[in-house]
Amino acid sequence: MRPLILISNDDGLDYPGLQTLVDIARELGDVVAVVPLHHQSGKSNAITILTPLRAFQVRHEAGLTVWQVDGTPTDCMKLALDQLLGGRRPDLVLSGINHGYNAGISTIYSGTVGVVLEAVLRHIPAVAFSHGDIVRDIDFAPCVPHIRRVVERALGHLDALRDVCLNVNFPRQAGTVKGLKVTTTAIGHWEQEYDHRVDPHGFDYYWLQGRYVSDNPDDDTTDLYWLERGWASVTPIQVDQTVRQAMPAVAQMLGI
Amino acid sequence: MRPLILISNDDGLDYPGLQTLVDIARELGDVVAVVPLHHQSGKSNAITILTPLRAFQVRHEAGLTVWQVDGTPTDCMKLALDQLLGGRRPDLVLSGINHGYNAGISTIYSGTVGVVLEAVLRHIPAVAFSHGDIVRDIDFAPCVPHIRRVVERALGHLDALRDVCLNVNFPRQAGTVKGLKVTTTAIGHWEQEYDHRVDPHGFDYYWLQGRYVSDNPDDDTTDLYWLERGWASVTPIQVDQTVRQAMPAVAQMLGI
Secondary structure: OOOEEEEEOOOOOOOHHHHHHHHHHHHHOEEEEEEEOOOOOOOOOOOOOOOOEOEEEEEEEOOEEEEEEOOOHHHHHHHHHHHHOOOOOOOEEEEEEEEOOOOHHHHHHOHHHHHHHHHHOOOOOEEEEEEOOOOOOOOOOOOHHHHHHHHHHHHHOHHHHOOOEEEEEEOOOOOOOOOEEEOEOOOEEEEOOEEEEEOOOOOEEEEEOOEEEEOOOOOOOEHHHHHHOOOEEEEEEOOOOEOHHHHHHHHHHHOO | OOOEEEEEOOOOOOOHHHHHHHHHHHHHOEEEEEEEOOOOOOOOOOOOOOOOEOEEEEEEEOOEEEEEEOOOHHHHHHHHHHHHOOOOOOOEEEEEEEEOOOOHHHHHHOHHHHHHHHHHOOOOOEEEEEEOOOOOOOOOOOOHHHHHHHHHHHHHOHHHHOOOEEEEEEOOOOOOOOOEEEOEOOOEEEEOOEEEEEOOOOOEEEEEOOEEEEOOOOOOOEHHHHHHOOOEEEEEEOOOOEOHHHHHHHHHHHOO
16 A cells, blocks of 8 residues: 655645645655645744634545645644544655745744644654745755655655654755755844834834844754755754753752 | 843733733833734744734833734744844743643643743743633732742843743642642643534534643653642743754664
8 A cells, every 4th residue: 555645835735845745745655735725934833723724625636635724834734634634644744845944943933844743743754845945936856856765765764753753954056955964953043133114104014034143153963054065954853842951950940 | 220021922911811920020120011912822933924013012111111013922022122122132031921731732832932932042031931721810829929939030040041941831720839840841742633513504614622642641750740730830941853862863764
């Protein structure tokens, strides 16, 4: 029996990144894609609580079913796993290919990554893919062999991905994927984050922008370090943010 | 000079949880509260990218300034730090008090926690507070001495909170806070997540609900374990989700 591969993203249906990933996955298994109805940039692990969700099946043929859901990427995953797959458990979850990096601290704001975190907390193997360019017409051809390799290897080693998922990014520079590197997430933050403007009525408004400041730009283990040098990064991540080694110091701080 | 305390939440201005936290903070420092204009449950670390933000100053008196921002909790933090504080860096960031647990896996969906993650990635000390009850009129009186203790201790040990922030939860049971425990995040997931209904026109819709399934219900280090037993939990968390110990296995899996 062919493996069942569940795919989502944050850009929605009509994006070349999604199409590329679906095409690769269809070579390797039966595919169900459940994607947001509307563009969902920067939605992190957001979920819809106060309003109900709708789901629309827009394609159904041998080996491929496609749904749109009027929610976030995490909503898509939850509704797929609970309802739309009819109780089947996917062998592998894929997310992307996102148009734009989900590397460094962007990881925590990413709906593309939210998809795979929702999978791994159920111990379903999952891989997120993102590309450094944000234009619509990215040439994904240099990435395809690497994506196929990662998906094939993941399908062949599902037990290695029960407690971690993979966050894969491809470098912005066209045609120069030197290979895959296993990396850590670069930590940092943005500065000068808002472009403050005044509207024609004299009221203030603020556009998100920003200049990224890395905590450790010379650390040769990080995703951003290798992406800047033309490599694709593969970072194993998980959902637990507990800092166990800080627990004694916190207890001492609290006097307990 | 009195410390500058920046406060946000995900419920917005008109909630007893926020009022309680502001009252405690005002005893200990100058307070700026920057909160969402609209209710923002389950927004995680979501950010607003495709539309600009507006900010409305609704109160300004000695020791207390209050703003509303038409975005997510993370938007509130980013706009406060970049624009609304006029370049001042807060000594401490507080979030909440949320009406509803942000313990266990809920942590990753929580805008209340998103606030403190946004602080700690800039190395600003930060504490999130949540209460297990979801009603509006929670009696916070049993929590107040514990909150005051945590805030006072945090202000007295700011350097201990440069790379971790604290996620504090109070037990649902009224009047029974036995004390503070330093804990880990309980990992698990929800099942039976949607209530599937049919509208009067014959179309399907899905309400989020769910039954929580813990991976490790007997682990006596977790937040949920102690909350169920009437204690408040204090979990040190951070933003980096990299699983360093999985890196060799991932490299082997990929054949690199």
